[in-house]
Amino acid sequence: MPITIHPTAIVSPKAEIGENCSIGPYSIIYDHVTLGANTVIQAFCEIGYMRDDLEDARLTIGANSLVRSHSVFYQGSTFGEHLQTGHHVIVREQSQIGRYVAIGTLCDIQGQCQLGDCVHLHSKVFVAQLSYIGPFVWIFPSCVLTNDPHPPSYGVKGVHIENYAIVASMSTILPGVRVGAEAVIGAMSLVNRNVPPRQLAFGVPARVWGDIEQRMDAEGKAVYPWFPNLKKRYPAEAMAVWESYLQAREGQRSDAQQ
Amino acid sequence: MPITIHPTAIVSPKAEIGENCSIGPYSIIYDHVTLGANTVIQAFCEIGYMRDDLEDARLTIGANSLVRSHSVFYQGSTFGEHLQTGHHVIVREQSQIGRYVAIGTLCDIQGQCQLGDCVHLHSKVFVAQLSYIGPFVWIFPSCVLTNDPHPPSYGVKGVHIENYAIVASMSTILPGVRVGAEAVIGAMSLVNRNVPPRQLAFGVPARVWGDIEQRMDAEGKAVYPWFPNLKKRYPAEAMAVWESYLQAREGQRSDAQQ
Amino acid sequence: MPITIHPTAIVSPKAEIGENCSIGPYSIIYDHVTLGANTVIQAFCEIGYMRDDLEDARLTIGANSLVRSHSVFYQGSTFGEHLQTGHHVIVREQSQIGRYVAIGTLCDIQGQCQLGDCVHLHSKVFVAQLSYIGPFVWIFPSCVLTNDPHPPSYGVKGVHIENYAIVASMSTILPGVRVGAEAVIGAMSLVNRNVPPRQLAFGVPARVWGDIEQRMDAEGKAVYPWFPNLKKRYPAEAMAVWESYLQAREGQRSDAQQ
Numbered sequence: 001m002p003i004t005i006h007p008t009a010i011v012s013p014k015a016e017i018g019e020n021c022s023i024g025p026y027s028i029i030y031d032h033v034t035l036g037a038n039t040v041i042q043a044f045c046e047i048g049y050m051r052d053d054l055e056d057a058r059l060t061i062g063a064n065s066l067v068r069s070h071s072v073f074y075q076g077s078t079f080g081e082h083l084q085t086g087h088h089v090i091v092r093e094q095s096q097i098g099r100y101v102a103i104g105t106l107c108d109i110q111g112q113c114q115l116g117d118c119v120h121l122h123s124k125v126f127v128a129q130l131s132y133i134g135p136f137v138w139i140f141p142s143c144v145l146t147n148d149p150h151p152p153s154y155g156v157k158g159v160h161i162e163n164y165a166i167v168a169s170m171s172t173i174l175p176g177v178r179v180g181a182e183a184v185i186g187a188m189s190l191v192n193r194n195v196p197p198r199q200l201a202f203g204v205p206a207r208v209w210g211d212i213e214q215r216m217d218a219e220g221k222a223v224y225p226w227f228p229n230l231k232k233r234y235p236a237e238a239m240a241v242w243e244s245y246l247q248a249r250e251g252q253r254s255d256a257q258q
Numbered sequence: 259m260p261i262t263i264h265p266t267a268i269v270s271p272k273a274e275i276g277e278n279c280s281i282g283p284y285s286i287i288y289d290h291v292t293l294g295a296n297t298v299i300q301a302f303c304e305i306g307y308m309r310d311d312l313e314d315a316r317l318t319i320g321a322n323s324l325v326r327s328h329s330v331f332y333q334g335s336t337f338g339e340h341l342q343t344g345h346h347v348i349v350r351e352q353s354q355i356g357r358y359v360a361i362g363t364l365c366d367i368q369g370q371c372q373l374g375d376c377v378h379l380h381s382k383v384f385v386a387q388l389s390y391i392g393p394f395v396w397i398f399p400s401c402v403l404t405n406d407p408h409p410p411s412y413g414v415k416g417v418h419i420e421n422y423a424i425v426a427s428m429s430t431i432l433p434g435v436r437v438g439a440e441a442v443i444g445a446m447s448l449v450n451r452n453v454p455p456r457q458l459a460f461g462v463p464a465r466v467w468g469d470i471e472q473r474m475d476a477e478g479k480a481v482y483p484w485f486p487n488l489k490k491r492y493p494a495e496a497m498a499v500w501e502s503y504l505q506a507r508e509g510q511r512s513d514a515q516q
Numbered sequence: 517m518p519i520t521i522h523p524t525a526i527v528s529p530k531a532e533i534g535e536n537c538s539i540g541p542y543s544i545i546y547d548h549v550t551l552g553a554n555t556v557i558q559a560f561c562e563i564g565y566m567r568d569d570l571e572d573a574r575l576t577i578g579a580n581s582l583v584r585s586h587s588v589f590y591q592g593s594t595f596g597e598h599l600q601t602g603h604h605v606i607v608r609e610q611s612q613i614g615r616y617v618a619i620g621t622l623c624d625i626q627g628q629c630q631l632g633d634c635v636h637l638h639s640k641v642f643v644a645q646l647s648y649i650g651p652f653v654w655i656f657p658s659c660v661l662t663n664d665p666h667p668p669s670y671g672v673k674g675v676h677i678e679n680y681a682i683v684a685s686m687s688t689i690l691p692g693v694r695v696g697a698e699a700v701i702g703a704m705s706l707v708n709r710n711v712p713p714r715q716l717a718f719g720v721p722a723r724v725w726g727d728i729e730q731r732m733d734a735e736g737k738a739v740y741p742w743f744p745n746l747k748k749r750y751p752a753e754a755m756a757v758w759e760s761y762l763q764a765r766e767g768q769r770s771d772a773q774q
Contacts, residue, residue, distance in 0.1 A: 026284055026542055046585055069304055072603050087330050087348050090603050090621050105348050105366050108621050108639045123366045123384055126639055126657045138410050141384045142402050144658050144685045150739035151684050152654050168409050169402045170430045172686045172704045188430045188448040190704040204462050204720050223408035284542055327562055345588050345606050363606050363624050381624045381642055396668050399642045400660050426667050427660045428688045446688045446706040462720050481666035
């Protein structure tokens with residue numbers, strides 16, 4: 001299938017554009033870019049934005065991705081297949097992003113971050129340098145992940161958010177804090193200490209309020225763990241990942257009981 | 259009067275552009291768009307951004323509107339006359355927006371929202387799907403209106419903010435919460451329960467602190483209700499709306515006293 | 517050295533462009549603009565955005581500046597030399613900005629603000645009209661500086677943040693509040709009262725917790741005052757500014773003790 005490049009787009013001859021890709025109006029593709037097949041870059045984007053200190057470090061975006069308009073991606077980061085972004089998204093250099101990741105409108109991801117497969121960032125999330133966000137984590141609008149314990153300083157420490165954890169809107173995670181697997185952080189929380197796996201925490205500062213499984217919806221049904229309720233949103237292989245995670249979790253529990 | 263389309267703008271021949279409209283440099287007007295007379299679309303905008311699932315749903319922007327640069331409006335929403343936006347505004351599909359609405363720089367309005375006449379959103383407000391914002395409401399910078407009581411889930415419930423209510427900067431409104439008419443929410447509040455009409459509430463979580471009429475400015479004058487103080491900012495007909503609202507409010511009070 | 521204007525840029529013949537400047541693809545330079553030598557305007561910017569009420573008020577950007585892509589600067593503001601911005605930055609009219617200022621991605625600076633030399637705003641900061649930010653102040657992501665004590669009203673009062681003060685992420689400063697020199701505001705604080713110089717304050721609402729010099733890092737070293745630790749980031753003359761500030765501070769102390 002042919003590549004479609006809008007006549008107003010500016011595409012470096014050094015960029016490697018996979019088959020069936022599409023580059024929208026007024027977008028700019030710089031030198032050190034590799035786009036997988038079927039990937040769509042919409043209008044007004046800068047892809048592979050160059051920094052002098054990165055030399056020829058490559059920006060790679062996997063196949064079947066969609067980057068919406070007005071987004072800026074720096075050279076030197078890698079995205080797995082099936083990326084989807086909103087509009088006006090910035091992702092800086094040297095980040096490693098998994099497959100099936102969603103990055104919402106007006107998110108700002110600083111450099112040297114890691115995002116696992118199937119991470120879902122809603123709108124306006126700020127992710128500081130060196131953050132780790134595990135697979136299947138959701139972060140809701142306007143959250144801030146910080147990295148400087150004594151601002152301003154050079155001693156930055158990224159946050160660590162483990163798989164299947166949830167961070168609700170407008171929360172702030174302080175530098176170096178670890179949010180455990182499947183933990184749920186309530187809206188507008190200031191997380192200044194580690195949150196154990198499978199715990200619900202909220203408040204300013206956040207306090208642990210109990211096990212996520214105690215949380216019921218209006219009809220009295222347990223709402224967590226959330227993954228089985230939403231499994232249809234994910235690719236088929238995600239169910240196998242969840243099941244192997246559950247087995248590992250059970251193994252850890254029975255180890256702990258012995 | 260003629261239509262002015264900058265030579266670099268990309269305008270679909272299917273779009274309906276009212277007389278005396280102006281389309282700025284590098285802006286894109288897609289197929290399913292109707293612009294009322296005298297409306298200005300500035301530079302770098304996408305108007306009528308298309309989604310496959312919306313078929314030919316139309317984006318309508320009323321007459322005498324101004325959409326500032328780098329804004330993205332999806333197909334399938336309707337705006338009344340005299341819209342004014344800041345820069346980098348995103349409004350998604352199937353929202354119904356009244357007349358004389360102001361939407362500030364870097365706002366993100368998700369789909370299926372309702373905004374009444376004369377709503378004023380300041381910069382960086384996030385409005386989740388299914389939100390209802392009544393006429394004459396003001397929302398100040400960086401507020402977040404949420405919609406998911408048990409994130410992530412399919413059971414979303416929009417917030418409901420009634421006419422003349424005020425939400426000060428950096429506040430978060432939790433899903434399904436109702437903020438009563440003329441209520442005032444202080445800055446950086448987490449509103450997790452309904453706020454009755456004409457009450458002042460603030461805090462994390464927000465607590466009701468009394469009637470808005472007790473609130474005085476530095477000179478000892480009552481600052482609420484605010485509408486009479488600012489009536490010059492509004493079209494003449496807004497005063498009649500306020501007066502009929504006051505009459506209805508009095509009627510409710512005397513009913514309540516009987 | 518010649519000026520480099522991308523063939524797709526739209527540059528008013530009335531604009532004054534210094535030698536060796538560069539204007540990126542699809543950027544627009546309006547009439548009332550003066551750019552100092554060696555300044556770079558990247559792609560998709562609007563520089564000197566015009567308002568009818570400002571007539572021919574000039575936007576001046578000093579030499580050796582870098583404005584990153586998708587930024588919008590209004591006519592009528594002045595920037596000193598060595599400005600650096602992130603992407604999608606908005607700066608409105610009639611602001612006075614010093615030299616060596618950094619303004620992060622997605623910041624929104626409203627009109628009539630003052631920012632001193634070497635101010636550093638991280639991403640997504642909102643700065644309301646009439647704010648004063650002294651030299652060497654740092655403001656971290658997603659902070660909001662407000663200006664309306666009784667929203668909505670005409671009685672706006674800007675905040676006043678003095679030199680070398682630090683405001684950590686997601687904090688809100690209420691209207692008219694004064695944050696003293698070298699004070700440190702912790703993350704997610706609501707600052708509703710003045711903070712004395714050299715004090716650490718945090719919380720909702722913020723409370724003063726003691727002198728900044730009590731604050732130690734993980735290795736037991738004092739982290740404040742921060743300037744000496746970061747002096748290499750600043751131009752050489754900044755050290756002399758710090759030393760004269762220290763002398764003035766000592767003078768005030770010995771005055772107070774007599």
